[in-house]
Amino acid sequence: MSQIFISYAREDELRIQPLVHALESQGWSVFWDRRIPTGQTWRSYIGKALSDADCVIVAWSHHSIDSNWVSEEADEGKKRGILVPVLLDCVEPPIGFRSIQAADLSDWQSQHPSPHFEQLLQDIQSTIKTTPLPITEKSVSADVDTTNQPQLLQTKPNSAHRQSIYVRTFIISIFIVGTGYLIDSGLFSPNDKSKSTANLAVAPQKKMNTHVYLHIANKDQYQKAEKIKQDLIQSGFSVEGIEDISGKADAPQKANVRYFYDEDEVSASIIVATLKTNGIDNAYSSRLKIKNAKAGNLEVWFSAME
Numbered sequence: 588m589s590q591i592f593i594s595y596a597r598e599d600e601l602r603i604q605p606l607v608h609a610l611e612s613q614g615w616s617v618f619w620d621r622r623i624p625t626g627q628t629w630r631s632y633i634g635k636a637l638s639d640a641d642c643v644i645v646a647w648s649h650h651s652i653d654s655n656w657v658s659e660e661a662d663e664g665k666k667r668g669i670l671v672p673v674l675l676d677c678v679e680p681p682i683g684f685r686s687i688q689a690a691d692l693s694d695w696q697s698q699h700p701s702p703h704f705e706q707l708l709q710d711i712q713s714t715i716k717t718t719p720l721p722i723t724e725k726s727v728s729a730d731v732d733t734t735n736q737p738q739l740l741q742t743k744p745n746s747a748h749r750q751s752i753y754v755r756t757f758i759i760s761i762f763i764v765g766t767g768y769l770i771d772s773g774l775f776s777p778n779d780k781s782k783s784t785a786n787l788a789v790a791p792q793k794k795m796n797t798h799v800y801l802h803i804a805n806k807d808q809y810q811k812a813e814k815i816k817q818d819l820i821q822s823g824f825s826v827e828g829i830e831d832i833s834g835k836a837d838a839p840q841k842a843n844v845r846y847f848y849d850e851d852e853v854s855a856s857i858i859v860a861t862l863k864t865n866g867i868d869n870a871y872s873s874r875l876k877i878k879n880a881k882a883g884n885l886e887v888w889f890s891a892m893e
Contacts, residue, residue: 589618592640804838
């Protein structure tokens, strides 16, 4: 978790770098990288960093005052009472932020002393010290995921390894028994690949603790995504919703089902089969290694070519 979140326009990235380095030299951790890693969404990456930050710095400039994203992030900091504005240019902030005093860094140079920058440091220190710790279910679970869990894995490697073996053995056993049932009932034919994948996708499944997140590349794909959502729900998955990633992240070249743990490989295969029965023939699955990713969470990314 980073202490400071900096909201700025992409065009100002080079101008933000000296500020980031100056703040990091004070011992603070700073989140300012706007590139969303593969397998994550704006909500899981940038949105989480914004909600976890103790201080939100918004950099107003000729570019950022016209950015809806910057205004939304600044508004989040304002609502929590942790917003610290700075001016990269001599501009008037958007309506709703003009009454908040901003540090004038339009002439600031990192190698020279500046009373405005010194005051900014004091304001940041004051904001971080007075930020209350949010006692919520979300924050408690986040703390467990990012701190306690890795320590337990390190201090008890043998127990964790045995538990992983038990889980995989249990899943394989369920898959074998389920496959036998499908063969006996005629829903699954090992010699007919087209029939087997289609029936596997639509065969009613027992309600499972598996969450699926659908990401479409444009609004035109919503109708197809809604059909796939209903098919997945019928198969026993919990579908968390449909998110339009246009303008937020790059869509893959082919439709991709992403999972993060070996135990979710079977679920990923079922989802791929569901996509193919809905006309997305080039769909495939891939296992990614993402820090803090949870088992049972899978993501479906539509291609812009669909």
